[in-house]
Amino acid sequence: MGKKRAVGADEPTTTSPLDLKTLIREHSLFFDQLVELIPARFFLPNSSDDKPWFPGLSKSQKKKVKAQTRENILKSRRDRLYPTRPTSTLDLLKKSLDEERDSSSDEEDDEDEAIEEEEEEEEEDEKEAAKAQSVALSTDERPVTYEELRERLRRRIVELSAGRNTRPESRLKQERKKEMKNKKKVKVQTKRNQENNKEKEDASAGNTGKRKRDDGNDENFSKNKKKNNVREPTDITFGQVRIDGKENKKRKKKLSKEKELERAKRLEEVKKDPEKGKKVSWKAAVSKAAGEKVHDDPKLLKQSIKREKKRLEKNKQKWRERKETVAKAKAEKQSKRSENIKERIHQKKMRKIEKREKKLMRPGFEGRKEA
Amino acid sequence: MARWRDRRRQRAVVKTQVAKNKKQPGVDQVTGGKIPKSFVFARGKLPGPLKQLELDLRKLMLPYTALKLKEKKRNNLKDFLNVAGPMGVTHFLMISNPKSIPYLRVARTPQGPTLTFQIKEYALAADIAKSQPKYRCTPELFKNSPLIVLSGFGGGGQHLKLTTIMFQNIFPAIDINSVKLSSCQRIVLLNYNAEERLIDFRHYSIRLQPVGVSKRIRRIVQTHQVPDLRNLQDVSEFLTKAGYGSESEGDDEAATVSLPTDVDRVNKASNKSAVRLQEIGPRLTLRLVKVEEGLCSGNVIFDEFDTSSVFSVEKETDREAAEDSEKETSEDEPADSAED
Numbered sequence: 170m171g172k173k174r175a176v177g178a179d180e181p182t183t184t185s186p187l188d189l190k191t192l193i194r195e196h197s198l199f200f201d202q203l204v205e206l207i208p209a210r211f212f213l214p215n216s217s218d219d220k221p222w223f224p225g226l227s228k229s230q231k232k233k234v235k236a237q238t239r240e241n242i243l244k245s246r247r248d249r250l251y252p253t254r255p256t257s258t259l260d261l262l263k264k265s266l267d268e269e270r271d272s273s274s275d276e277e278d279d280e281d282e283a284i285e286e287e288e289e290e291e292e293e294d295e296k297e298a299a300k301a302q303s304v305a306l307s308t309d310e311r312p313v314t315y316e317e318l319r320e321r322l323r324r325r326i327v328e329l330s331a332g333r334n335t336r337p338e339s340r341l342k343q344e345r346k347k348e349m350k351n352k353k354k355v356k357v358q359t360k361r362n363q364e365n366n367k368e369k370e371d372a373s374a375g376n377t378g379k380r381k382r383d384d385g386n387d388e389n390f391s392k393n394k395k396k397n398n399v400r401e402p403t404d405i406t407f408g409q410v411r412i413d414g415k416e417n418k419k420r421k422k423k424l425s426k427e428k429e430l431e432r433a434k435r436l437e438e439v440k441k442d443p444e445k446g447k448k449v450s451w452k453a454a455v456s457k458a459a460g461e462k463v464h465d466d467p468k469l470l471k472q473s474i475k476r477e478k479k480r481l482e483k484n485k486q487k488w489r490e491r492k493e494t495v496a497k498a499k500a501e502k503q504s505k506r507s508e509n510i511k512e513r514i515h516q517k518k519m520r521k522i523e524k525r526e527k528k529l530m531r532p533g534f535e536g537r538k539e540a
Numbered sequence: 541m542a543r544w545r546d547r548r549r550q551r552a553v554v555k556t557q558v559a560k561n562k563k564q565p566g567v568d569q570v571t572g573g574k575i576p577k578s579f580v581f582a583r584g585k586l587p588g589p590l591k592q593l594e595l596d597l598r599k600l601m602l603p604y605t606a607l608k609l610k611e612k613k614r615n616n617l618k619d620f621l622n623v624a625g626p627m628g629v630t631h632f633l634m635i636s637n638p639k640s641i642p643y644l645r646v647a648r649t650p651q652g653p654t655l656t657f658q659i660k661e662y663a664l665a666a667d668i669a670k671s672q673p674k675y676r677c678t679p680e681l682f683k684n685s686p687l688i689v690l691s692g693f694g695g696g697g698q699h700l701k702l703t704t705i706m707f708q709n710i711f712p713a714i715d716i717n718s719v720k721l722s723s724c725q726r727i728v729l730l731n732y733n734a735e736e737r738l739i740d741f742r743h744y745s746i747r748l749q750p751v752g753v754s755k756r757i758r759r760i761v762q763t764h765q766v767p768d769l770r771n772l773q774d775v776s777e778f779l780t781k782a783g784y785g786s787e788s789e790g791d792d793e794a795a796t797v798s799l800p801t802d803v804d805r806v807n808k809a810s811n812k813s814a815v816r817l818q819e820i821g822p823r824l825t826l827r828l829v830k831v832e833e834g835l836c837s838g839n840v841i842f843d844e845f846d847t848s849s850v851f852s853v854e855k856e857t858d859r860e861a862a863e864d865s866e867k868e869t870s871e872d873e874p875a876d877s878a879e880d
Contacts, residue, residue, distance in 0.1 A: 250776065318780065404694035406704055408687055409713035440839075450841045451698045454653040454833060458706045460574070460630070466651065 201259055209258045213265060252315070426474045433467040575712045577604045578631040579620060581611045586637050589664060593642075594635050596665045596822040600728070600743055601633070602682040604712065617836060624649050631710050632835070644826065646706060647835050654836050655706055657826035660738065665821045677820045681745055685711050686726035693732045699831055699842045700732065703739075721748075721801060727817070737844075739828065743821030748813040751796050754779070 204212060223231055248254045424432070440446035453463045464470060580598040582591070598607055611620075620632065634645040642662070647654040669675040688711050693700045707730060714724075724746060731740040750758065756778065760767060772778055796812045831842035 322780070405689060405691045406693060406708070407689055408708050408711050411713050411715045447841070450833060450839060451702070454831065454841060455698075455702055455705055457652045458648055458702055458709060460576075460648075460709055463651075469651075 204258050204262065207258055209256075209261045212258050213261055252318075426470060426477065429464045430467060430470045430474060433465050433470050436465050437467060574628070574630070575604055576630040576709055577628055578633055578710060579606055579609060579624065579629050580633040580635075581609055581620065583617075583634050583636040584638065586635060589662075590635060590637055590642055592664050592666070593662055593822055597633060597635070599665070599682060600686070600821050601710075602685070604685060621649065621835070634836075643829070644824070645836065646710075648706070648709075649835065651834060653702065653706070653841075654830075654832040654834070655703060655828060656830040656832070657739070658829045659824055660827055661823075661825040663823040668819055668821070668823060672819070674818075675820070676745065676747075676818060681725050681820070684723040684725060686728045686743070687711070687714070687724055688728045688730070690730045691732070692734060693730070695732070695734050699828055702831060703828060721799065726820075737827060739826040741822075741824035741826060742819065743823070744817040745820050747816040747818065748799070749816055751812045751814045 223234065226234065245256075248256050436449060439449055453465055457463050578601050580594060580601060582594050586594065598605055598609070623629075624632070630649050632645070632647045632649060634647070636643050636645070642659040644657045644659055645654055646657070665677075669677065688707060690704050690707060693704045711728075727744050727746055729740075729742045729744065731742075732738075733740065756767060759765070767778065769775070769778060796814050798812050827844065828842075829844045830840060833839045833841055
């Protein structure tokens with residue numbers, strides 16, 4: 170028992186080279202961790218131009234310096250999030266050391282420097298790996314490139330989506346969900362597909378196609394998946410769409426009502442005939458459904474002719490009455506006027522006679538002598 | 541005494557409030573065409589689900605329809621016609637249930653043709669709502685009229701052509717130059733199944749979602765809710781964590797569009813957005829049974845079940861095929877002779 174001693178029991182006294190190396194390594198790791206805890210701006214010796222002194226500068230200088238600080242802030246922010254640039258204290262320290270060494274020894278070969286830098290990088294990587302293990306932040310390595318990240322994301326998605334359907338209890342629900350989604354998607358897909366075909370075909374009636382949703386979809390048609398259980402329709406029509414401002418179709422000549430009546434009567438005769446009548450009926454029905462007014466019912470036309478006649482008659486009557494009343498009023502006024510004039514003249518005369526007679530109405534006077 | 545006077549004053553106030561309601565425009569400001577308006581009502585007594593279907597159809601036809609149309613038992617078609625004239629109503633959608641078979645009749649008001657569809661199957665909006673985990677149906681959706689897409693109707697036959705024209709004109713026209721993308725929020729799909737001669741009628745709501753944006757970021761932008769960063773060590777993890785991407789990310793490649801204008805805060809111009817349709821509203825399977833020339837009157841120019849009539853389906857298509865082939869041969873000949 171006494172003979173069996175732990176190898177590392179005499180650590181402080183036995184200093185074999187291997188143990189020393191591990192010792193040193195452990196210590197250096199510990200110090201690195203400590204250094205990492207300190208933010209870079211406190212630990213590293215700062216250069217003189219890091220501290221901007223605003224009050225002593227002129228306006229333009231201040232502007233420049235402020236722009237510089239803004240840029241520095243942006244740069245540091247970007248560096249913090251960029252996965253490969255060194256931003257931890259340790260890295261910056263290493264960087265500053267490298268710079269010093271470069272500036273001090275200019276005569277050295279580039280290869281040597283490169284080799285040294287490589288060695289430095291390897292050591293750095295090892296240190297980082299060791300650090301990561303010792304700190305146990307996460308099991309992943311520090312992400313190296315953006316592409317790798319993307320790859321991992323894609324792999325993870327595939328993994329999860331593959332693994333998702335393996336649970337039998339939730340299978341039915343998901344199937345139903347997928348079916349509904351598929352149906353919708355198929356409808357949308359087939360709609361897009363057929364829109365494209367339609368533009369090439371340029372066929373059916375009433376189609377003033379909706380183009381605004383088709384932009385940029387032509388590339389996707391090659392990737393279109395066809396579902397077996399849905400037959401693709403050969404044509405798609407949309408609702409009414411106005412494209413330009415000029416919608417005025419050529420106006421049909423407006424026939425007078427009598428002519429329309431005759432035309433309608435003729436059409437009725439034609440309708441009795443099975444062949445042509447069918448065509449005529451369908452044509453009329455289609456234009457009626459589209460909103461255009463089709464005058465092909467003789468009864469209604471007769472009614473409307475009658476209505477118009479009555480309206481004209483009524484207007485004539487009104488005019489006559491008006492003329493009459495105007496004339497009557499005129500005559501009345503005239504007669505009243507002439508009467509008033511006559512009356513006035515008469516009154517004048519009477520007044521004169523009275524005046525004359527008044528002179529001879531003296532008391533005791535019997536009357537005028539008739540001489 | 542005072543109370544009675546107050547009540548009279550109250551009634552007067554209510555009247556003015558009612559009169560303030562804006563009248564619906566009869567003519568579209570932008571396109572200059574007449575806006576088609578519709579009445580959806582029932583003829584005869586309907587069982588419960590059909591009544592609900594009628595209400596769903598009314599909701600579908602919003603905003604250019606009378607949502608609270610009250611019909612009484614003694615109202616005839618003539619009464620509706622008399623009201624329709626001054627109000628500018630152009631279409632009638634009538635649901636009836638003679639001999640327990642539900643029919644839907646679509647007619648154009650003054651003298652127009654009437655298309656009679658037999659409703660083979662239907663699903664109410666409430667059923668569809670319950671069958672979906674995330675059913676989104678806001679009243680805002682119904683502030684603009686829906687778009688309409690018809691597919692499979694070009695197959696031939698005058699009746700199909702008439703059906704397309706009829707449905708195209710039920711909803712108002714869109715002016716491409718001045719329409720706002722955010723106002724196209726609903727869509728009605730009609731699909732014709734030529735083998736079974738059935739028309740599928742579906743009603744969806746349209747939603748645009750930006751593509752290429754991760755779900756978390758999209759959620760933050762759309763709903764301003766602060767995300768839960770409890771389990772994360774760093775903000776960058778929130779942005780780059782794989783999570784699980786949306787199931788339909790890969791399939792949507794064909795259904796993405798690049799928008800010409802900004803639609804809302806999230807979907808910006810010339811960015812790719814995915815078009816997501818969610819079904820709302822009733823689902824119908826219809827079969828065209830009869831086409832009449834007048835409003836529920838007049839000649840029957842198309843009859844599905846009457847094989848003896850001259851205007852039946854098979855004979856029509858056969859004759860048209862024969863006519864077309866004749867036309868082709870006759871066209872070829874003069875063309876050849878012209879070349880010579």
